[in-house]
Amino acid sequence: MKTAILGAGVSGLALARTLLEEGVPLTDLTIFEAAAEVGGLMGSKELAGFTYDVAGGHILYGRDQETLDWMVTCAGGEQAFASRTRQSRIRFGDSWVRYPFENGLGDLPPEIGRECLEAYIKAHEARTTGAAASTKGGPPPADFASWIRWRFGDGIAAHFMDPYNEKIWKRELSELTSDWVADRVPDAPLEDVIKASRGEITEGYTHQSVFRYPLRGGFNAISHGIASNLGPALRLSTPVRELRRRGEGWTVNGEEFDVLISTLPLTDLPGLLPELPGEVAEAMADLSYNSLVSILVALDHDQVPDYSWVYLPHAEQGPANRITYLSNYSPHNAPQGRASLLCEVNFRGGPAGPGEPDGGLEEDLLTGLAAAGLLERPRVLFTDRSVVRHAYVIFDHAYRARRAAALNWCESVSLHALGRFGRFEYDNSDACVKKARDLARTLAQQG
Numbered sequence: 358m359k360t361a362i363l364g365a366g367v368s369g370l371a372l373a374r375t376l377l378e379e380g381v382p383l384t385d386l387t388i389f390e391a392a393a394e395v396g397g398l399m400g401s402k403e404l405a406g407f408t409y410d411v412a413g414g415h416i417l418y419g420r421d422q423e424t425l426d427w428m429v430t431c432a433g434g435e436q437a438f439a440s441r442t443r444q445s446r447i448r449f450g451d452s453w454v455r456y457p458f459e460n461g462l463g464d465l466p467p468e469i470g471r472e473c474l475e476a477y478i479k480a481h482e483a484r485t486t487g488a489a490a491s492t493k494g495g496p497p498p499a500d501f502a503s504w505i506r507w508r509f510g511d512g513i514a515a516h517f518m519d520p521y522n523e524k525i526w527k528r529e530l531s532e533l534t535s536d537w538v539a540d541r542v543p544d545a546p547l548e549d550v551i552k553a554s555r556g557e558i559t560e561g562y563t564h565q566s567v568f569r570y571p572l573r574g575g576f577n578a579i580s581h582g583i584a585s586n587l588g589p590a591l592r593l594s595t596p597v598r599e600l601r602r603r604g605e606g607w608t609v610n611g612e613e614f615d616v617l618i619s620t621l622p623l624t625d626l627p628g629l630l631p632e633l634p635g636e637v638a639e640a641m642a643d644l645s646y647n648s649l650v651s652i653l654v655a656l657d658h659d660q661v662p663d664y665s666w667v668y669l670p671h672a673e674q675g676p677a678n679r680i681t682y683l684s685n686y687s688p689h690n691a692p693q694g695r696a697s698l699l700c701e702v703n704f705r706g707g708p709a710g711p712g713e714p715d716g717g718l719e720e721d722l723l724t725g726l727a728a729a730g731l732l733e734r735p736r737v738l739f740t741d742r743s744v745v746r747h748a749y750v751i752f753d754h755a756y757r758a759r760r761a762a763a764l765n766w767c768e769s770v771s772l773h774a775l776g777r778f779g780r781f782e783y784d785n786s787d788a789c790v791k792k793a794r795d796l797a798r799t800l801a802q803q804g
């Protein structure tokens with residue numbers, strides 16, 4: 358069965374490699390990739406001895422051990438990775454507040470910590486003891502802005518969740534749904550939040566507390582590892598320009614295939630599928646997403662805090678929502694005696710968005726970081742930016758219906774949709790790999 362795989366990000370690569378493991382001959386596989394290198398959103402860039410990840414700071418973690426083990430093995434085994442304990446903080450004025458915020462209330466100025474705790478307890482009571490009959494035991498509020506208050510109370514909403522999420526999502530939070538947060542934001546036990554407010558250390562988000570990162574080559578070392586035995590199947594610098602249904606199969610740029618798997622963003626398919634029904638094309642094209650500028654800041658010293666990353670919720674801290682201390686992940690991410698910060702700035706994606714920010718962005722970024730006490734301007738060697746068009750799926754109120762219309766059509770014509778933007782899901786690389794391997798096994802059985 359001649360199989361076309363569109364996109365050599367981690368989803369397309371993991372699918373291809375698993376097909377091989379399942380006995381499909383390499384000669385049956387063709388992977389079309391527009392870029393000159395594999396990796397997509399997991400891409401990394403090397404410059405003047407610094408290595409950084411083009412779609413912001415990436416770490417390897419997750420709950421599915423088999424998937425993580427497979428990724429590590431493909432990329433050279435444990436000895437090719439550094440293992441790190443997560444040390445994440447929120448910069449709040451001059452304070453470093455433990456993350457998640459509700460586990461760091463004791464790090465806040467006392468009056469703000471008290472305000473946040475009182476409102477947190479009130480919100481907790483309202484949703485568990487019936488003080489608010491409308492929400493007790495019922496479903497969480499459907500819009501994200503209300504959900505934040507329902508879950509964290511007005512204090513944490515005002516001091517962290519609202520300003521931080523506005524930087525990430527670049528729109529009114531009431532325009533978003535709360536569907537996607539349930540799994541991503543675990544409920545901290547009330548006792549832990551009370552203890553934390555007294556300054557006792559409690560741990561939130563334990564599934565992230567230890568992570569791995571490739572020693573050399575940045576996060577993309579994982580994609581390169583997965584791709585290592587796929588060479589003859591890979592067609593780099595080969596954009597997909599046209600897809601047509603041909604009998605039970607497909608043509609890709611005029612070439613015939615029996616099976617088609619696409620990891621390309623659903624929003625791009627209307628431009629590639631001349632035979633797509635109008636209402637499906639509209640649903641696909643209107644799916645919303647945010648784009649990202651990642652900016653490496655190279656420093657002329659290595660005296661940085663021992664943190665993994667720091668969230669910057671406030672406008673006066675500049676446009677970045679998060680900075681990663683990337684040189685703490687691996688000693689090979691920066692030359693000896695130097696350090697690197699990787700800064701993430703989001704902007705609204707799609708044709709209605711403002712487009713890539715101009716060169717003033719770096720100036721605003723450095724001014725904000727200096728004001729937040731995170732760097733001294735004269736110690737900056739240089740900055741370098743990378744832009745990714747599709748970075749965050751936007752879970753607005755039209756998302757479910759649009760996505761269903763898109764994926765139902767794909768299924769009806771045996772176009773297997775896969776990947777973070779191939780299916781418009783908020784998946785990390787481990788989830789992408791798991792889904793790719795599951796699909797590969799199903800296809801191999803059918804084939």
Ligand SMILES: Cc1cc2nc3c(=O)[nH]c(=O)nc-3n(C[C@H](O)[C@H](O)[C@H](O)COP(=O)(O)OP(=O)(O)OC[C@H]3O[C@@H](n4cnc5c(N)ncnc54)[C@H](O)[C@@H]3O)c2cc1C
Binds near residue numbers: 418747776778789
């Ligand atoms: C800010 C940020 C932080 C993240 N942090 C983490 C993290 O800490 N840990 C983690 O595990 N994951 C993280 N992720 C998620 C991770 O990057 C993605 O889940 C994963 O890389 C998605 O892989 P993919 O193959 O599905 O998609 P992509 O990587 O987008 O692959 C799609 C591929 O298709 C190619 N393509 C597009 N159009 C065409 C065309 N017309 N023709 C041919 N090829 C085309 C692209 O070049 C690309 O290579 C993060 C993502 C972001 C944005």
